[in-house]
Amino acid sequence: MSVIGIDFGNESCYVAAARSGGIETLANDYSLRATPSAVAFDGKKRIIGVAAKNQQVTNMKNTVGGFKRLLGRKFNDPHVQHELTSIPARVEARPDGSIGFKVNYLEEDQHFSPEQLTAMLFTKLKETSAAAMQTQVNDCVIACPIFFTNAERRALLDAAQIAGLNVLRLLNETTATALAYGFYKNDLFEEKPKNVIFIDFGHSALQVSACSFTKSKLKMLASTWDQIGGRDFDLAMAEYFSKEFQERYKINAKTNARATLRLLTEIEKLKKQMSANSTKLPLNIECFWEDIDVSSSMQRSQMEELCAPVLQRVEQTFKRLLAESKLQLDDIHSVEIVGGSSRIPSVKQLIEQVFNKPASTTLNQDEAVSRGAALQCA
Ligand code: ATP
Ligand code: MG
The missing domain is CATH 3.90.640.10 (ATPase, substrate binding domain, subdomain 4)
Incomplete structure (x- = not known):
């Protein structure tokens, strides 16, 4: 039996596992490593991941996504109302104030909560991982944004439980990235600490952290974020x-x-x-x-x-990290980037401007978070 590491992204998920001495990112049933965070309903069928995304245009009303950022919240929460402006699905308040995605399934209108939808997605990830590894999967480590509140973390745990997954640990995405880096760079660390900045710029969030590595340990110095992506x-x-x-x-x-x-x-x-x-x-x-x-x-x-206003917020988040970490520019060993949006050239320019170092791509930009999560229990 194996432990999997899950990166549950707002746009897509990655799963990794420790196998034969290394860490491997697992492919899904479409031989792809990215599984879209989407769930669809069509008559009596539940369609999840790549297949859900592929039929979205022809089944818009019954295809849902964007539920990561709604976990553990009430419908009238201003954050939820803001998220809903970019979610095309039908989302309604339930009698108890919770969030319900309205879809037609099994020939009737039904409501599913963000936790239930996340559980459906996790069930799919569990199945495709088991198929890829040809072994049963029960235990996992799940990464979540560093800014997730206790309520959001609890909702994520509920979703995993519904999916029959035993969560050994919830890990901050920033920590997962740092662990993935530390695993491969381990031999380079000395007694003198090396300070590394990690920038994860995804679909819905920017998370930046400063870590100090020595031979034996990893220390988080500071973290900043913004809800942009x-x-x-x-x-x-x-x-x-x-x-x-x-x-x-x-x-x-x-x-x-x-x-x-x-x-x-x-x-x-x-x-x-x-x-x-x-x-x-x-x-x-x-x-x-x-x-x-x-x-x-x-x-x-x-x-x-x-996109100047977004880029401005990116710059401010970088500067805040620099101030909060109290690092001098000369103290920084490298700036490592992960997340799909870190490929945007103007973001890389801002990194050079603020940190006086080129953006470094030591890590696999898409898979680092899942690999770090898998490492946590390897
Ligand atoms: P989050 O971390 O916010 O929950 P996520 O983990 O699903 O979301 P990622 O997979 O890291 O997000 O990144 C997806 C985002 O990266 C999308 O907005 C996508 O358009 C963008 N992206 C991917 N590749 C590129 C590229 N080459 N240039 C610009 N943007 C890109
Ligand atoms: Mg992400």
Whole structure:
């Protein structure tokens, strides 16, 4: 029997396990390492992960995601209300004030809580891990954001319990990243402490921490965070394109959930291309609105202008970490980046500006958190 480490991301999950002396990230039933944090319902079927994401456009009402950030909260919590502005599913207050995602399942309208949806996702992760390792899986270590409250952590534990997982430990995502780094760099540490900054910039959050490593131990010096992530870049770009389509084609994309979803999907692809390319890139969507095809373009510098407020918050979070850690620039050994949004070039520039060190990619940017979680119990 094996222990798995789970990185439950707002956009996607990764699972890793200790095997034959090393740590391995496990592939799911689509031979992919990333499992989208999405659950869908179709008649009598429950569809989870890659398959759920793949059918989202044609089954919007019954496909749900974004529930990580709703765990352990009440419907009228301002944080929840803010999250709901970017969740296309039908979400309602339940009589006890809790959150219910409304879907049609088994031919009737049903409500599922964020805990139940997370449990469905965990059940899938448990099954695909067991299949990948050809052994039963019961024990796990789950990583969660450093800013998760006790209520959020408890809800996560409830979800794991519903999924039949025994949680050996909940680990902060920042700690998991540092552990993953320490495991591989162990031989380099001496008696004199080495200070490393870790930056995890994901889909919904930015978490930054400063750690000091010596031969025998890891010490967290400081951590800062902000509730910003890749989705904020997508939304700023969507605002721009929606305005343009309104003027050029007289289409108000915002009034149609499917058009909004298709636009955001294309924008995310465009944003990823921009990380590797600074020239003008096209955005084309066929039959965007009835039979109207839309086309436009954007280049990286334009995206940076549109996302200036987000980038400003990134910079402030970096500066806060530097101040709180009390480290001098010369004390910093390296700045290690993880999380999908840390691939954005202007984020790497801000790292150089604030920490006076280039962003280092020692860790696997997508898998580090799950690998650190798996290491915790290896
Ligand atoms: P969170 O940590 O906030 O719960 P997550 O762990 O699911 O979310 P990640 O998988 O680390 O998030 O990152 C996903 C985000 O990274 C998405 O917003 C995605 O668009 C963005 N992203 C991935 N690759 C790139 C890239 N090459 N350039 C820019 N952004 C990228
Ligand atoms: Mg993450």
